Amino acid sequence: MNALRELWQSLTDSLEKLGAVIQFLLRLIANSPRALMRFDLISQQIFNCGALSLVIIMLSGVFVGMVLGLQGYDLLQRFGSEEALGEAAAIGLVKELGPVVTALLFAGRAGTALASELGLMRATDQISAMEMMAVDPIQRVVVPRFLGGVIAMPLLAAVFSVIGIFGAQLVGVQFKGVDAGSFWSQMRASVTLADVNMGIVKSLVFGVACSLIAVYQGYYATPTAEGVGRATTYTVVTSAVVILFLDYLITAAFL
Amino acid sequence: MGKSRTLNLGTGTFVLLGFAALFFLTTQTTSRGLPFMSPPHYDLTAKFDNVGDLKVGSPVSMSGVEIGRVTKIDFDQSDYKAVVVLRVNAKYNQIPTDSDASIYTQGLLGGKFIGLTAGGADTYLKDKDQIDFTQSAFVLESMIGQLLANFTKSKADAADATPAPAPAPTDSKAAGKPKAAEKAK
Numbered sequence: 308m309n310a311l312r313e314l315w316q317s318l319t320d321s322l323e324k325l326g327a328v329i330q331f332l333l334r335l336i337a338n339s340p341r342a343l344m345r346f347d348l349i350s351q352q353i354f355n356c357g358a359l360s361l362v363i364i365m366l367s368g369v370f371v372g373m374v375l376g377l378q379g380y381d382l383l384q385r386f387g388s389e390e391a392l393g394e395a396a397a398i399g400l401v402k403e404l405g406p407v408v409t410a411l412l413f414a415g416r417a418g419t420a421l422a423s424e425l426g427l428m429r430a431t432d433q434i435s436a437m438e439m440m441a442v443d444p445i446q447r448v449v450v451p452r453f454l455g456g457v458i459a460m461p462l463l464a465a466v467f468s469v470i471g472i473f474g475a476q477l478v479g480v481q482f483k484g485v486d487a488g489s490f491w492s493q494m495r496a497s498v499t500l501a502d503v504n505m506g507i508v509k510s511l512v513f514g515v516a517c518s519l520i521a522v523y524q525g526y527y528a529t530p531t532a533e534g535v536g537r538a539t540t541y542t543v544v545t546s547a548v549v550i551l552f553l554d555y556l557i558t559a560a561f562l
Numbered sequence: 563m564g565k566s567r568t569l570n571l572g573t574g575t576f577v578l579l580g581f582a583a584l585f586f587l588t589t590q591t592t593s594r595g596l597p598f599m600s601p602p603h604y605d606l607t608a609k610f611d612n613v614g615d616l617k618v619g620s621p622v623s624m625s626g627v628e629i630g631r632v633t634k635i636d637f638d639q640s641d642y643k644a645v646v647v648l649r650v651n652a653k654y655n656q657i658p659t660d661s662d663a664s665i666y667t668q669g670l671l672g673g674k675f676i677g678l679t680a681g682g683a684d685t686y687l688k689d690k691d692q693i694d695f696t697q698s699a700f701v702l703e704s705m706i707g708q709l710l711a712n713f714t715k716s717k718a719d720a721a722d723a724t725p726a727p728a729p730a731p732t733d734s735k736a737a738g739k740p741k742a743a744e745k746a747k
Contacts, residue, residue: 350569351573354569354573357576357577357580461584462584463580465580465581465584469583469586469587472591486621486628486668488621488628489620489675491619492617492621493673495617498591499592500588503591503592
């Protein structure tokens with residue numbers, strides 16, 4: 308009986324949390340138009356979330372692309388159709404790996420930074436101070452960070468995919484000797500604009516999810532050193548699970 | 563002031579890079595590609611009965627060396643043939659006019675490419691010329707169909723042949739049989 312009650316308790320708790328996150332999202336969206344007026348704040352966050360994540364995104368992109376090139380070549384040459392490597396790598400990157408891996412890296416690089424920054428602001432009473440000065444912290448601090456992440460994420464995913472395709476090209480064409488013309492022509496013949504759009508939609512949704520989780524965790528962090536630490540951990544863990552779950556949903560909806 | 567300048571510069575570079583990547587994805591990996599500058603070249607056309615799954619961008623090769631690319635595949639309604647435009651690098655400008663073009667397959671399931679075999683003429687192909695001697699793509703399905711047809715035919719022939727070494731009186735009957743078998747087909 309006690310166990311049942313505890314289960315019920317944890318269920319309602321998580322539902323309550325989900326509701327709170329959704330409400331927080333609506334609040335952010337409601338505040339977005341006015342925050343867009345001060346674009347310099349958003350631009351700064353695009354720099355923090357995007358430009359600073361660029362190096363890790365590009366490095367990972369090269370290696371993911373190279374692995375795809377190697378694995379794809381090994382598999383395809385068994386059927387004597389190595390030329391399909393460009394197609395396989397491009398579709399894999401644009402539709403799936405680009406958005407998902409970028410989002411996971413984004414959660415690790417930018418999400419944790421956002422969460423710990425906001426959590427520290429909370430812990431050091433900076434947020435309360437703003438409230439006291441009649442500055443809305445949501446609009447001044449949270450929304451620019453959220454929008455910066457949402458804008459940066461699709462761009463990062465696109466960079467990842469392009470770099471990955473060149474990585475696959477490097478291994479396939481330069482190392483393994485697949486014909487460069489066939490590599491690109493088969494890719495062009497089979498990748499459609501719908502595939503690219505699917506990747507963009509995915510990365511946009513992941514951007515919203517990652518940024519939302521990060522700012523929520525940071526903004527409502529327990530104002531202690533431990534609380535900030537927990538907020539960062541939860542940001543990464545929740546983001547990863549939510550990204551993979553949403554990925555399945557979007558793929559199922561598109562296919 | 564200096565700090566905000568580098569910050570804006572970084573943001574601008576990042577956004578530009580991101581949009582460049584998006585542009586690359588939409589134009590260079592899909593079939594809506596924009597033709598970027600290409601080395602000097604000239605165009606040849608060739609008409610095929612069947613191009614199979616030859617694609618725009620497939621290589622054009624001679625003796626196994628790539629000398630150009632397919633830039634356009636169209637259908638000619640007047641003689642029901644596929645018209646393929648080959649863009650050949652300008653440095654390969656001594657291809658005899660009576661060369662022939664065939665469509666080959668790379669590997670078992672690989673893409674198609676066009677192979678040119680040099681002829682013996684003294685005149686060379688120029689821009690907008692047409693290659694007259696062509697050989698269509700090898701289409702696996704029709705090949706299998708032909709094979710099956712041959713197979714059943716030879717089987718029928720074999721069935722006809724067995725009663726042939728029969729006693730002399732039935733000779734006339736055996737001679738009449740292949741005709742009937744052929745009719746049945």
